[in-house]
Amino acid sequence: MDFKKRLKAAVHYTVGCLCEEVASDKEVQLSRQTIAAISEVTFRQCESFAKDLEMFARHAKRSTINTEDVKLLARRSNSLLKYITEKSEEFNVERKTKKKKKLEDENKDSLEPAEAGGVGSEN
Amino acid sequence: MADGDISDNEPTTRTLLRRVLDTEAPRTPRRRQSTRAGVQRTPLGTPFSMRLRSQTKTTAGRQPHRARSIGRLAHIQTRGQLKEQTPRTLLENILLTAPESSMVMPESAVKPVPAPQVVQVVQFSRRESSPGSLELQLPELNAPTTLAPGRLTSGRRKKRLRLSEFQQGMDQELPLSQGPVTEPPGNTGASSLSSSLNLTFATPLLPQSVQRPGLARRPPTRRAVDVGIFLQDLQDTSVATAFPGDRTPVATLPTDTVLEDTQPFSQPLIGRSPSVHHSLPYPSLSAERTVSRRTRSSGPGLQNNSPGKPAQLLAGKAEEVDALAMRFPNTSSGTSGVDGLEPLLGGVGEEVEERMEESMSLSEVKEATGAQASARAEEPEAHTEVAEAEGSWGAIEEKELEGSSGDKDTEGRTARPELASSTPEFPRARQLEFLEPAPPTSTAVGLFRQQVIPAPSLSSEPLEPLSARLPTRLQTAGPRLRQDPYKMGLSHYAKLFSFYAKMPMEKKALEMVEKCLDKYFQRLCDDLDVFAAHAGRKTVRLEDLELLMRRQGLVTDRVSLHVLVEQHLPLEYRQLLIPCAFSGNTVFPAQ
8 A cells, every 4th residue: 555655656746747847838837736636637547557458468368468458548549549559660660670680690690609799799 | 774884984895795794694614704793685695795796896905915815816716616606605705805905985885885786686697607706706807996987897998908909809898798797886896806906817808708608708809910000009008098998099100200210209298208108119119120020031921920919918018018029920930040049038139139130121121122111111210229239239230231231131140149149238237227217017128128139049150250341341331321220220219318318308419419329339339349359359259348348347346247247137148148057948848
């Protein structure tokens, strides 16, 4: 239970920071109750998200939460879904290039162990 | 004489009978203690005692001692049949069966007492001839209480038995048979007992026919009932329950409701009652639809089925009638497993059933070049029923319609049963909200809901073809098809909504409700589709639905799907989802 409180406090702090940013950006004032309400809602929503993600993962007969699960979660909001999909694609591309590089490195390693080691250390 | 004795503080025929019993030399064991002594009508003999018995029945209250009366009645019947019918036994029977409560209408009770006994003698001789006390008591079952003595019998009878042509036939018979006999003796007596014992007898026709020994035993009038007239009559009955036994069928009512489905009510909003009745026509309309569909599919004429229907329909509400009516076409046509399984499957499905029927009817309609007019009427109605069910079904139905081809219909049919079977709890929770308060008789509704849903029977195949088609269907949607039946379904839901609102609603409000329902159902089906795809499947399954319900909050960590199924589904559906002791049993003798 202590964890929960601390977690809540952390969320509240983060929400407060974000709200301040937005407030200064839009030049509006946000009262403390508003921030508290937002943080409470965020916390509960995170709980719900977590449960949903776990459900989705279990539904797909996996034990790990995947990006697919996250996308499924975010499908309601179109913009959010788009954003997440783009990010995930970026991430995938990044991973792919990384993998490719790694493969090449490994190939070089097999052929030229010394150079591969050097290349590997570079990477 | 009798009048003088009636001047007591409890001037009922019961007291009179008691006096008779007291004064009479007891030949049989008496059950009731007589309160007063007095020789009243002993010399009159059997006819008089029988009349008194009817009077006492009238005077007695109905509800409180009904159970006792029923129990005693059984005993009395046996006793009556065993011994000769002496005045004493008859009076005892009266006292045993009739509760002690004071009379509803003392005047009327008093009135018949001094009524011409001569006439009674003559009339009761008729009754005497009828075998056993059972028949003697039963004819009075239908005698009314509340109306004037002159019209007691016919009015009550009509009020209760007006729901089918069969019953109307009985109504016509009853006044003939019972009018001269029951009215003079005391309709109040007959009616009270009738009301108290009404529940025990399911076949009031029998005594009536027996009651007229002079005439041959008339079989129940089974005319070739046109389903349209039949259902019109149902609606007429439900809508005009206050009207005295008037049999004018509202010829256009069902068709109006079907064809002009976009209007909230075919009749102006008069408050709750029309909406109540309006909700009733749907079962009847669906019955009509089902029936006509079966006619198409199975081939046998509706006329063949409909006479069977009235036979089954007894004093009951419209839903009951519908239920039975739908059952009979099912059992009689019995062309497919659909029909066979239908009687097994209960409840939830009136929507599912309609849905299945719609799919089938739609397929048939689309395929067949000569779509019958009833089919036309059915389509929109069918789709109202379609939308009735949960959104998933509705959306899939709609997509099904859009596809509109014979094979697809078959697939849709299979798909729907899968959905239907897999989502019984889903609609059930809603349906309970929708339908529980609506029907005047919960039992009737239960009957109606048990009509059967062809869904599981059609197939337990996975919904693969349907799910696979769903995305394509959306693009290939025939807009007209989507609009018409789909909107009909939504409008039906909107009407339900307005009914439960208990206050008149604007048309715009109803349209908004329709819009929201549309979006809701769309989303529901999309979610199911996505969930299935998420699991790498092309078929929507139970797990997908459970996930959906979990997201909706219907299924929680505390309340599992199992619990919901047990809570809301009738046994027929429950046994499909949850193996229970009942499932897989066969009942002997087969009924």
